[in-house]
Amino acid sequence: MSNRKDEHLTIAASQDVGSRHTTGLERYALMPCALPEMSLDDVSMATSFLGRRLRAPLLISAMTGGTPRAAEINRRLARAAQRLGLAMGLGSQRVALEGAEPMTTYQVRSLAPDVLLFANLGAVQLNYGLGPDACHRAVEAVGADALMLHLNALQEVIQPGGNTDFRGLLDKIARLCSQAPYPVIVKEVGWGLSAATARQLEAAGVAAVDLAGSGGTSWSRVEGHRLASEHDREVAAAFEDWGLPTADALMRVREACPTLPIIASGGIANGVDIAKCLALGANLVGMARPLLQAALESDEALDQRLEVTLRQLAIAMFCCGARTIEDLGPERIFVRGANHGL
Numbered sequence: 001m002s003n004r005k006d007e008h009l010t011i012a013a014s015q016d017v018g019s020r021h022t023t024g025l026e027r028y029a030l031m032p033c034a035l036p037e038m039s040l041d042d043v044s045m046a047t048s049f050l051g052r053r054l055r056a057p058l059l060i061s062a063m064t065g066g067t068p069r070a071a072e073i074n075r076r077l078a079r080a081a082q083r084l085g086l087a088m089g090l091g092s093q094r095v096a097l098e099g100a101e102p103m104t105t106y107q108v109r110s111l112a113p114d115v116l117l118f119a120n121l122g123a124v125q126l127n128y129g130l131g132p133d134a135c136h137r138a139v140e141a142v143g144a145d146a147l148m149l150h151l152n153a154l155q156e157v158i159q160p161g162g163n164t165d166f167r168g169l170l171d172k173i174a175r176l177c178s179q180a181p182y183p184v185i186v187k188e189v190g191w192g193l194s195a196a197t198a199r200q201l202e203a204a205g206v207a208a209v210d211l212a213g214s215g216g217t218s219w220s221r222v223e224g225h226r227l228a229s230e231h232d233r234e235v236a237a238a239f240e241d242w243g244l245p246t247a248d249a250l251m252r253v254r255e256a257c258p259t260l261p262i263i264a265s266g267g268i269a270n271g272v273d274i275a276k277c278l279a280l281g282a283n284l285v286g287m288a289r290p291l292l293q294a295a296l297e298s299d300e301a302l303d304q305r306l307e308v309t310l311r312q313l314a315i316a317m318f319c320c321g322a323r324t325i326e327d328l329g330p331e332r333i334f335v336r337g338a339n340h341g342l
């Protein structure tokens with residue numbers, strides 16, 4: 001299992017594992033404001049999520065843990081999140097909860113005392129021996145502020161020996177939400193949450209969803225690189241363009257759940273994408289693979305990648321006349337190519 005974790009890091013960083021289609025964000029643009037009537041310094045990216053202040057609405061999405069290499073990456077990500085006032089997700093803690101690896105590879109709290117930090121587990125593990133007690137231990141062992149449960153049905157069926165019994169999970173999630181003394185967030189891993197699923201999760205009591213749409217990292221492609229048999233590779237190949245693109249997921253989930261806190265992620269490439277997602281209704285925006293690639297290089301490469309991204313967000317806000325994150329509403333968006341009666 002821990003070998004698999006390192007394989008995921010290597011494949012995600014070095015192979016072409018992008019979805020065969022785009023996020024759909026290219027269909028939308030921010031309406032330029034040629035007269036912003038403010039100074040660039042007036043722009044504030046500060047926001048809050050689950051009651052916590054963030055210096056910018058960016059989440060370093062869940063990626064790793066469980067091996068010495070993963071521990072180093074988690075520490076690097078945590079230091080950057082602390083320095084820049086961002087939120088951070090840890091990778092699935094299953095290997096540590098099952099005792100196969102030490103929990104220390106996930107423990108970054110001392111490096112990131114102020115960071116909004118999310119523990120992580122596969123929701124399907126609720127059917128494979130990890131109950132609410134294991135969830136509580138996952139949160140407590142790393143000093144997390146909330147638990148993220150990921151939904152990854154396609155990944156589980158494609159990988160050999162995956163956990164494919166997804167029966168009864170909604171009820172188990174609802175029970176956990178009602179008992180847990182911390183917020184529970186449910187995320188996808190890159191195929192997108194539909195409006196119907198988001199509505200079910202909201203009714204189950206989740207504190208937020210991360211819709212993790214398609215257009216970025218494709219886990220059927222990541223797992224495809226690990227498959228030994230031609231038969232399995234052929235099965236996986238048909239799913240390279242599976243999923244609800246991030247922009248479509250965001251429009252649908254926001255319409256279905258007008259007040260639910262939403263994290264948008266999946267193929268977010270830069271600060272302009274972040275600004276578009278916020279204007280389309282997201283409360284926080286997540287990035288995974290682009291930050292992994294930088295983090296594997298060096299602390300400096302990661303800092304530079306994050307600083308460039310945040311600079312792009314500030315400039316996008318300035319050039320569309322949004323002084324604050326709250327100012328970034330749907331009125332700032334136009335659909336490219338749409339005829340506006342001219």
Ligand SMILES: Cc1cc2nc3c(=O)[nH]c(=O)nc-3n(C[C@H](O)[C@H](O)[C@H](O)COP(=O)(O)O)c2cc1C
Pocket residue numbers: 008009012061062063064090091092120149150187188189190212215216217265266267268286287288289290292
């Ligand atoms: C190497 C790697 C490992 C990941 N591991 C996890 C994980 O353990 N738990 C999880 O919820 N998501 C995991 N993800 C999914 C990401 O959190 C994210 O939802 C997905 O990669 C889409 O974002 P992206 O297009 O910015 O990469 C992982 C992603 C990558 C690239």
